[in-house]
Each structure stands twice: as C-alpha cells, then as structure tokens.
Amino acid sequence: MAHVITIDVLPDYRRLGIADTLMGEIERSARERRLRRLALQVEVENQEALALYRKWNYQPKSILPDYYGPGLDAFMMDKLLSA
Numbered sequence: 001m002a003h004v005i006t007i008d009v010l011p012d013y014r015r016l017g018i019a020d021t022l023m024g025e026i027e028r029s030a031r032e033r034r035l036r037r038l039a040l041q042v043e044v045e046n047q048e049a050l051a052l053y054r055k056w057n058y059q060p061k062s063i064l065p066d067y068y069g070p071g072l073d074a075f076m077m078d079k080l081l082s083a
Helices: 018-032 047-055
Strands: 002-004 037-043 059-064 074-080
Touching (some): 002 018, 018 037, 018 047
Parallel strands (some): 002 037
Antiparallel strands (some): 059 074
16 A cells, blocks of 8 residues: 655646546556555545545545644545556
C-alpha cells in the first residue's frame, strides 16, 4: 500500500493540471512497485481536493474525527489499483 501524504499546488498555479499530473505520477510509481492500494486523508470541507480525488476514483472509507485539529474532521479515502 502507498500513502499519499499531501498534494500542494501554489494558488497562482492551480487549475493548470498540475495536481492531475502529480496524481498520475503517484499512481504510475505505485504500479511500478506493484502496489495494489493507495490511501490518503482529506479534510471533509476541502471541496477542491475532494473533487480531485473523486475524479481519480478514490472512495471515502471512514471519517477521522478531529484529524486536523478540534472540529476539523477528515475522510480516509482509498483506491485499489489495477495491474
């Protein structure tokens, strides 16, 4: 299993496909290593990040209460990789 810690793109460079490129490279690298699953956490209110991860077929598996601090919950999301 691979674990995505963070994907950050500076505000001036958002909406240029950089995050998509990064996600593609993460998945390519995981497949090269024959990993079968990717996991990540995302704050439940972070709509831009959630849209990105849903686009890449990540599924929410659980809620992590207070993961980012008091009152800042996260979704645990994951994706099974095809061979």
